[in-house]
Amino acid sequence: MDHIVCIQQSIDYIEDHLKEPLSAEQLASLAGFSLYHFYKIFQAHTGLSVMDYIRRRRLAHAAADMAYPKTLLEIALDYGFETHAGFTKAFGKVYGMSPERYRMHATGYVPERVDLHKLANYQLNGGMMMRPTFITKPAIQLAGYALETSANGQNLSDIPAFWDRYNKEHWGHMLHDVVQPVHHGEYGACIMNSPQSEQFTYVIGVEVAQFDDVPKELYTTTLPSATYAVFTTPPAQRQDGGFIQAIQGTTKYIFNEWFPASGYVYDANAADFELYDERCYGDENLVMDIYIPVQKKL
Numbered sequence: 001m002d003h004i005v006c007i008q009q010s011i012d013y014i015e016d017h018l019k020e021p022l023s024a025e026q027l028a029s030l031a032g033f034s035l036y037h038f039y040k041i042f043q044a045h046t047g048l049s050v051m052d053y054i055r056r057r058r059l060a061h062a063a064a065d066m067a068y069p070k071t072l073l074e075i076a077l078d079y080g081f082e083t084h085a086g087f088t089k090a091f092g093k094v095y096g097m098s099p100e101r102y103r104m105h106a107t108g109y110v111p112e113r114v115d116l117h118k119l120a121n122y123q124l125n126g127g128m129m130m131r132p133t134f135i136t137k138p139a140i141q142l143a144g145y146a147l148e149t150s151a152n153g154q155n156l157s158d159i160p161a162f163w164d165r166y167n168k169e170h171w172g173h174m175l176h177d178v179v180q181p182v183h184h185g186e187y188g189a190c191i192m193n194s195p196q197s198e199q200f201t202y203v204i205g206v207e208v209a210q211f212d213d214v215p216k217e218l219y220t221t222t223l224p225s226a227t228y229a230v231f232t233t234p235p236a237q238r239q240d241g242g243f244i245q246a247i248q249g250t251t252k253y254i255f256n257e258w259f260p261a262s263g264y265v266y267d268a269n270a271a272d273f274e275l276y277d278e279r280c281y282g283d284e285n286l287v288m289d290i291y292i293p294v295q296k297k298l
Helices: 003-016 024-031 035-046 050-065 072-078 084-095 099-105 116-124 155-168 172-178 239-262
Strands: 133-137 140-150 186-192 199-207 219-223 226-232 264-266 272-276 289-296
Touching (some): 003 050, 003 116, 072 099, 140 155, 140 186, 155 199, 199 219, 226 239
Antiparallel strands (some): 133 226, 140 219
């Protein structure tokens, strides 16, 4: 049997049995290879050892499950991790951040399993991945409106509703006409309350030079200096939710695909944010930037 067909069958079997015990010996036997031969062929086609591939697929499904109201321990146990600590360590090695922080951005999306035929065609046609630019910025002072929410899935409805209220009640008048920001453009910043908590603060705000003249009813915070990987969403139309889909698609790519392969980890001492500026005006070719604080993986 063709090696690609055989390894693809193994990949499909893994996907269908992620919540069950799996071993390289078992998979090699099902594929009809010696263990040594199976190791070599699997890694040649996927770029990963078989057990590393299994671990990454389990973590990918676990990451998707974080968008729903399960505890992290329940999710960990579902995918064969015996302790919260073991799950946290494995997750951090692949995704470059703690499960608690990742959960702030979980979308319920699972990256597709490896399809060796698609992969071969992708490589043949020179497919490209979205590549960020890297920028080091000094501390950013924000003034605006704050929402306390939970990363257990509640945030997925809370934050869009918060933006909807911001727009309908014209809160932007206070931020742009009263506060006098450093430059035009709204930030949407995710600020973790504590490393072990699923609660976080989402801030819609503008950058200010100082807090002295900011009205007391507004929330103020300082984002620490950091190096950011900056992702620009692909141009999209506002019509039929195209711009929203572009933002959601870019976020999925960053946290599900870019981080595990990037060589970077999330800088836990900083905060990530979205920047909506004049490029978001109008109805066509809209783009925005997503800033992710990073450090090189040691």
